[in-house]
Amino acid sequence: MDNHNLNVRKLTLWQVIIVGIAYMTPMTVFDTFGIVSDVTSGRVPLAYIFALVAMLLTAFSYARLSQQTERPGSAYTYTAESCGTAAGFFVGWCSLLDYILLPLINALLAGIYLNALMPAIPYAVWVFIAAGLVTLVNCFRIHILANLSLLFVFVPLIMLVIFIYLVIHGISSNGYEHVLTLTPLFNGDSSIVPLITGASILCFSFLGFDAVTTLSHETHNPKKTIPRAVMLTTLIGGVIFISASWFIQLYFPDNSRFKDPEAALPEIALYVGGALFQAVFLVGQIMNTAASGLASHASAARLIHIMGRDGIFHKGIFGAFNHKLGTPLYSVLTIGLISMTAMFLDLSTVVNLISFGALIAFTAVNFSVFMKFYVQDKQRAGFKYFALNLCLPFLSVLSIVAMWVNLESSALHFGGAWLALGIVLFIYKKLRKQSIVLSNA
Incomplete structure (x- = not known):
C-alpha cells in the first residue's frame, strides 16, 4: 500500500455514514409520498418497512464482501473478485449508469427548486451554478465534503423534526388518540401486491449504502469501518424514511387533498405549516439536494477512477490521482460536465435509467456472496x-426479483441499450489487447 493512500485515509465511521445518508436524500420521502400512497392505498410506512427489510438483506451482502477487501469499487470490485473480471466489467458498466446519473438528477432538481424561488434567473443558469459548485467542492479532499454533508443533512433533518411537531400539534387538537394509532400501517386494506410495488419504488431511496463502499481508500480501517457504515447507513436511512412517512400518512390518509400527487411536497408543507413554512421547507429541500449532489458526485467520480486504474477507461486520465488535492481530479471534472447536461434533459427521462443499474448491482453482489x-x-x-452463504443471498435475490417485475419497460429498453454499448466496448478492448499481444510476439 502506498504512502499516498495512507495520507488521504481520513474518514471516520460517522463521516462515512453522513456521506451515505446524504446520498440517500432523506427528504425524498416527500417527493415520492403521493405516488406511493396512491399505489399502496395509504400505507406508505408499511411499504418502507418492506423496502427496508429487502435492502438490509442486500446491505448485509455488501458488508460481508467489504470485509474481504480494502479495494473500493462497490459491486464492480466485489463481482470482479468473486466471479471474474468479465462479470465485474459488465456489472461495473451497468452500475456506472446509476452512478453518473444521480449527480445529474440532483443538478436538475436544484435547478428546478432555485428557479421556483428566483424565476428571474433562467433554469439553465441555475443548473450550471449548482453543478459547478458541487464539482468545485469535490475537487478537494474528501473530509471537506464529509463536513459539508453533515451541515446539509443536519438542516433538513431539523426541518423534518419541525414538520413532525406541526403534524402532531395539528392532529392532537382533536385528541391524542388520533396520533397514537396504527392506521398508517393497517388501514383495513390487507392486499400485499401493492405493498411490494410500493417497496420497489422506494428501494432506490436506500442507494447510500452502496455508495459508501466506494470510499474505502479514504476511510480509516476500511475492513472494519465500511461494513459497519453499510449496515448503519441502511438502518438510519430506514428509520428516517419510516418516521417521516408515518406522520405524513397520519395527516394525509389518502391523496384526495393533493392537486398533483406526483409533486406533493409543496402542498404537504403548505397544508401542514402554511406559506412561510412552505418557503422555509423548500430551502431545506434545496440543502438536501445539495447534500445528495455532493455525495453522489464523489461516489461516481471514484467509481470512474477505480475503473480507470483497472484499465477499463483511459488509465492516464481517469486512473490518475491528484496528490496535492487528494482527489481523482479528472474523474471529478468529468462527472461535473455530465451533470451540466441536466439543463437539456427532463426528470422522468433520467429517473427511468437509474433503476436498471441499481438492480444489476444488487443482484450481482448477492450472487457474489454465494460464489465467494x-x-x-x-x-x-x-x-x-x-444459511449465510446460500439461503440469505437467495432470499435477497428473490426480493430483488420482485423489483425487476415492477421495473418500467422504458428502464429496460434504455438499460438494455447501455448494456449493448458495454458489450461493444468489452469486445473492442479484448480485440485491442489481442492485437497488442500479437504485435509484440
Missing part, C-alpha cells in the same frame, strides 16, 4: 454457513 463463500471458499458445513 459457498463455491470458492467452500463454507458449506453446518446450518450457519448454509
Whole structure:
C-alpha cells in the first residue's frame, strides 16, 4: 500500500455514514409520498418497512464482501473478485449508469427548486451554478465534503423534526388518540401486491449504502469501518424514511387533498405549516439536494477512477490521482460536465435509467456472496454457513426479483441499450489487447 493512500485515509465511521445518508436524500420521502400512497392505498410506512427489510438483506451482502477487501469499487470490485473480471466489467458498466446519473438528477432538481424561488434567473443558469459548485467542492479532499454533508443533512433533518411537531400539534387538537394509532400501517386494506410495488419504488431511496463502499481508500480501517457504515447507513436511512412517512400518512390518509400527487411536497408543507413554512421547507429541500449532489458526485467520480486504474477507461486520465488535492481530479471534472447536461434533459427521462443499474448491482453482489463463500471458499458445513452463504443471498435475490417485475419497460429498453454499448466496448478492448499481444510476439 502506498504512502499516498495512507495520507488521504481520513474518514471516520460517522463521516462515512453522513456521506451515505446524504446520498440517500432523506427528504425524498416527500417527493415520492403521493405516488406511493396512491399505489399502496395509504400505507406508505408499511411499504418502507418492506423496502427496508429487502435492502438490509442486500446491505448485509455488501458488508460481508467489504470485509474481504480494502479495494473500493462497490459491486464492480466485489463481482470482479468473486466471479471474474468479465462479470465485474459488465456489472461495473451497468452500475456506472446509476452512478453518473444521480449527480445529474440532483443538478436538475436544484435547478428546478432555485428557479421556483428566483424565476428571474433562467433554469439553465441555475443548473450550471449548482453543478459547478458541487464539482468545485469535490475537487478537494474528501473530509471537506464529509463536513459539508453533515451541515446539509443536519438542516433538513431539523426541518423534518419541525414538520413532525406541526403534524402532531395539528392532529392532537382533536385528541391524542388520533396520533397514537396504527392506521398508517393497517388501514383495513390487507392486499400485499401493492405493498411490494410500493417497496420497489422506494428501494432506490436506500442507494447510500452502496455508495459508501466506494470510499474505502479514504476511510480509516476500511475492513472494519465500511461494513459497519453499510449496515448503519441502511438502518438510519430506514428509520428516517419510516418516521417521516408515518406522520405524513397520519395527516394525509389518502391523496384526495393533493392537486398533483406526483409533486406533493409543496402542498404537504403548505397544508401542514402554511406559506412561510412552505418557503422555509423548500430551502431545506434545496440543502438536501445539495447534500445528495455532493455525495453522489464523489461516489461516481471514484467509481470512474477505480475503473480507470483497472484499465477499463483511459488509465492516464481517469486512473490518475491528484496528490496535492487528494482527489481523482479528472474523474471529478468529468462527472461535473455530465451533470451540466441536466439543463437539456427532463426528470422522468433520467429517473427511468437509474433503476436498471441499481438492480444489476444488487443482484450481482448477492450472487457474489454465494460464489465467494459457498463455491470458492467452500463454507458449506453446518446450518450457519448454509444459511449465510446460500439461503440469505437467495432470499435477497428473490426480493430483488420482485423489483425487476415492477421495473418500467422504458428502464429496460434504455438499460438494455447501455448494456449493448458495454458489450461493444468489452469486445473492442479484448480485440485491442489481442492485437497488442500479437504485435509484440
